[in-house]
Amino acid sequence: MSGSVRRFLRDNGLGLTFLTLFALAVIGQAFAGHADFNNQLAAEDLQEITLGEYMTSSDFAVDLMENWQSEYLQFFLFLFLTVWLVQRGSPESKSLDKVGVESDEEQRVGPHAGPESPRWAAAGGLRLKLYASSLGYVMGAIFVLSWLAQSITGVAAYNEEQLRQLQAPLTWGQYVLAADFWNRTLQNWQSEFLAIASMAILSIYLRQRGSPESKPVGSAHTSTGVEG
Structure with missing residues (x-):
């Protein structure tokens, strides 16, 4: 890793860390929400949907x-x-x-x-x-x-x-x-x-x-x- 990249990561560590946590939380929410939504559909005897369909x-x-x-x-x-x-x-x-x-x-x-x-x-x-x-x-x-x-x-x-x-x-x-x-x-x-x-x-x-x-x-x- 070059010095300029390390310097960029250090100088912007707070924003980059929280943006990364945000992205991970959204991904986690998508998987958890998809599973919960399909559980509701199954309880109503309806066809389950894909992760992509749920996220849109x-x-x-x-x-x-x-x-x-x-x-x-x-x-x-x-x-x-x-x-x-x-x-x-x-x-x-x-x-x-x-x-x-x-x-x-x-x-x-x-x-x-x-x-x-x-x-x-x-x-x-x-x-x-x-x-x-x-x-x-x-x-x-x-x-x-x-x-x-x-x-x-x-x-x-x-x-x-x-x-x-x-x-x-x-x-x-x-x-x-x-x-x-x-x-x-x-x-x-x-x-x-x-x-x-x-x-x-x-x-x-x-x-x-x-x-x-x-x-x-x-x-x-x-x-x-x-x-x-």
Whole structure:
């Protein structure tokens, strides 16, 4: 392995590792979901389907989308709420005296931008306004699109089951108001909200040495916005 490849792997280890774990989890979900789906078909005396057919089915897609939309909702809300809300003693919060969008000087934008700052950070007007919240906007857009995809694949999967049971299918509008859709949605949302609250609160008192998500081991419990 060349030095440049080793350097690339080292410099991008966090992203590459999580992308690999993501791919492995999707593959595992596909095999487990395929087996479970065929078990349901067998119980109803219906013909089983192949792995490829399952992975292109609405049943597989809705399971993916309902998890994706909840994750991106978590990121979207966390990004925007942490602008204005703080948690004393948590490294997940900024300092208590920095509530709000902060000054141009603190954010190094406009005339305060440096030579290595992104070009749009040095710009003014609409370009700067868009770039200044671009991460939140993109996370919000991905959430909306994945939520829409969940609703579309969800109604298709739900109607397939309805037809197998000789029951009337629902329209998209009816499904979005149905208990099945909100049961799928809310069980994912509550877990994401609990995870964020747990991280913000437990990190006040507990430590993980060397992690930027934790305060230094010797930091006071009241230290806020300090990362290790």
